[in-house]
Amino acid sequence: MRAVQVEQTGGPEVIKLVELDDPVPAEGELLVEVAAAGVNYIDTYLRSGLYPRPTPFVLGLEGAGTVRALGPGATGFAVGDRVAWSEAQGSYATLAVVPAARAVHIPDAVTDEQAVGALLQGMTAHFLVTSTYPVARGESVLVHAAAGGVGLLLTQLATARGAHVIGTVSTPEKAALAKDAGAAEVIQYTQVADLAAEVRALTDGQGVSVVYDGVGRTTFDASLASLRPRGMLVLFGAASGPVPPVDPQRLNAGGSLYLTRPTLFHYVASRKELEYHSGEVFAAVANGTLNVRIGQRYPLRDARRAHEDLQGRRTTGKLILLP
Ligand code: NDP
Secondary structure, rough: OOOOOOOOOOOOHEEEEEOOOEEEEEEHHHHHHEEEEEEEEHHHHHHHHHOOOOOOOOOOOEEEEEEEEEEEOOOOOOOOOOEEOOOOOOEEEEEEEEEHHEEOOOOOOOHHHHHHHHHHHHHHHHHHHHHHHOOOOEEEEEEEEOOOOHHHHHHHHHHHOOOEEEEEOOOOOHHHHHHHOOEEEEEOOOOOOOOHHHHHHHHOOOEEEEEEEOOHHHHHOHHHHHHEEEEEEEEEOOOOOOOOOOOOOOHHOOOEEEOOOOOOHHHOOOHHHHHHHHHHOOOHHHHOOOOOOEEEEEEHHHHHHHHHHHHHHOOOOOOEEEO
């Protein structure tokens, strides 16, 4: 099979297309022919070594495709089924082995590309607005990088729950996409001197109930300063780099604030939770209430360029690799 491998962690230049033996599904695993693999920011953390793991490894956690074989004891799926997954390391490849316990069926009304566009980032957006901080009608919410993969989905889901979404983006083109996704207000955060002051001006001086911050280092301080008393900062990523250590006293000074650093994998740890979040997301895609924007498609051999574009802030929506 063809696969995108990292032999030593580092910049995008360490990404190599290689030929490997076809994998054999072990106990409880499915062998899947990959139709589309999802490119996610976490792939860049694993590639760079920010999230350490043993090398060499094949990149990619997410994909969609067709089951070609079942390992011993794998249940719930049959050869020929269309499935999607977001936790199988080795998905940037023509073939992947996926634990059956972590695979989900793709409904007929959802294409393979939509499934990849919606699963990891859509379940993330969904748990953030339903579980981490359940957004209520009329609340003001700040969504950073609102034209990104998670950002566009989060903006749509928060808006659908009746929130007043303030999005941040770096360019006018991205601002237009965030507005289309439902953002009531969009701030070009690269152009303003005091982001928190802008957010307060848009909320009658009150601040927002929750900030969804996947940008990290460059936005953290403004995120904290944008909250109303007892508001919650949901730090869910580090696209601009990790946040330095924080003094808890800052939460007191800011108004008895909450800070959490959630990860999808803890919110879909059980089969029931995985089926709940994926089911809600796929249903919304199928009935047209959640729009998946595939921002860019790349052949497998261009995985390096996909990482460069994602980290270079040149992308919108979801990036997928087509084996
Ligand atoms: P995006 O498509 O959102 O891409 C990242 C965006 O971040 C860029 O497009 C850019 O938008 C913005 N950004 C701001 N500063 C920088 C910078 N210095 N370098 C690069 N980008 C920057 O990526 P994803 O949707 O894949 O992921 C978004 C975030 O969500 C990531 O931090 C990721 O780790 C996190 N995440 C967390 C999960 C969890 O379970 N906790 C699950 C999934 C994603 P702009 O140009 O508008 O500033």
